[in-house]
Amino acid sequence: MTSGARLLLIGPPGAGKGTQAARLASAFGVPAISTGDIFRANVANQTELGVKVKAIMDAGEYVPDDITNAIVADRLRESDASNGFLLDGYPRTPEQVAELDRVLAAEHEPLNAVVQIEADTDEVVSRLLKRAAEQGRADDTEEVIRHRMSVYAAQTAPLIDLFAQRGLLVTVDGLGAVDDVTERILSALAGVGVVA
Ligand code: AP5
Numbered sequence: 665m666t667s668g669a670r671l672l673l674i675g676p677p678g679a680g681k682g683t684q685a686a687r688l689a690s691a692f693g694v695p696a697i698s699t700g701d702i703f704r705a706n707v708a709n710q711t712e713l714g715v716k717v718k719a720i721m722d723a724g725e726y727v728p729d730d731i732t733n734a735i736v737a738d739r740l741r742e743s744d745a746s747n748g749f750l751l752d753g754y755p756r757t758p759e760q761v762a763e764l765d766r767v768l769a770a771e772h773e774p775l776n777a778v779v780q781i782e783a784d785t786d787e788v789v790s791r792l793l794k795r796a797a798e799q800g801r802a803d804d805t806e807e808v809i810r811h812r813m814s815v816y817a818a819q820t821a822p823l824i825d826l827f828a829q830r831g832l833l834v835t836v837d838g839l840g841a842v843d844d845v846t847e848r849i850l851s852a853l854a855g856v857g858v859v860a
Pocket of ligand 1: 675676677678679680681682683684699700701703720721724725726727728732752753754755756760791792794795803812838839840841842845
């Protein structure tokens with residue numbers, strides 16, 4: 665059973681989920697679990713999973729739910745997640761929400777909060793093109809970035825209402841300095857009783 669913070673980060677590509685996940689995980693003393701990072705590590709190591717998902721990721725599509733759900737369920741069973749976790753980029757579809765609900769009901773406690781990081785399209789495209797120039801991530805071409813944005817809008821953005829209906833949603837402006845965004849998130853979480 666978990667007793668620490670159980671948090672999700674949701675927001676469009678480039679909103680700053682990964683950046684903030686590392687800081688929040690450290691503040692709460694829980695692991696940051698990024699499905700994107702897990703998939704990228706598998707692609708880099710050319711594992712069976714990596715070979716399967718590379719073309720999907722390069723195209724900016726979502727990895728099928730059965731694959732993604734199995735990876736997260738396994739990861740949440742690792743001992744470092746027993747006292748809480750911060751999920752970055754999962755769940756992204758209704759089927760992933762249903763699976764997370766099932767795993768939490770069976771093996772953990774309910775979520776404490778879902779943090780939505782907002783950032784407008786021009787800002788995220790410019791952030792990701794900058795990252796493309798610096799790091800060369802395969803899915804950071806302008807065409808794929810815009811496709812990732814539309815996949816997010818169609819498949820993931822509708823989940824925000826669901827989390828709001830569950831009384832879990834905390835929405836934070838993701839523009840401005842990274843430190844300021846972290847402070848905003850910590851203060852918004854404290855406002856709903858989730859204290860680091
Ligand atoms: P994933 O790696 O999660 O990519 P994403 O959602 O497109 O998000 P990004 O990593 O691009 O952005 P971010 O919001 O994390 O921002 P970051 O902090 O990096 O997923 C990649 C792929 O994996 C998916 O397309 C899909 O194929 C697959 N996948 C993953 N999860 C899946 C799931 N659940 N189901 C199915 N498929 C899945 O910041 C972006 C940039 O901006 C960085 O350079 C950063 O330094 C910079 N930055 C951050 N904050 C600021 C700031 N405040 N000001 C200026 N710059 C900033």
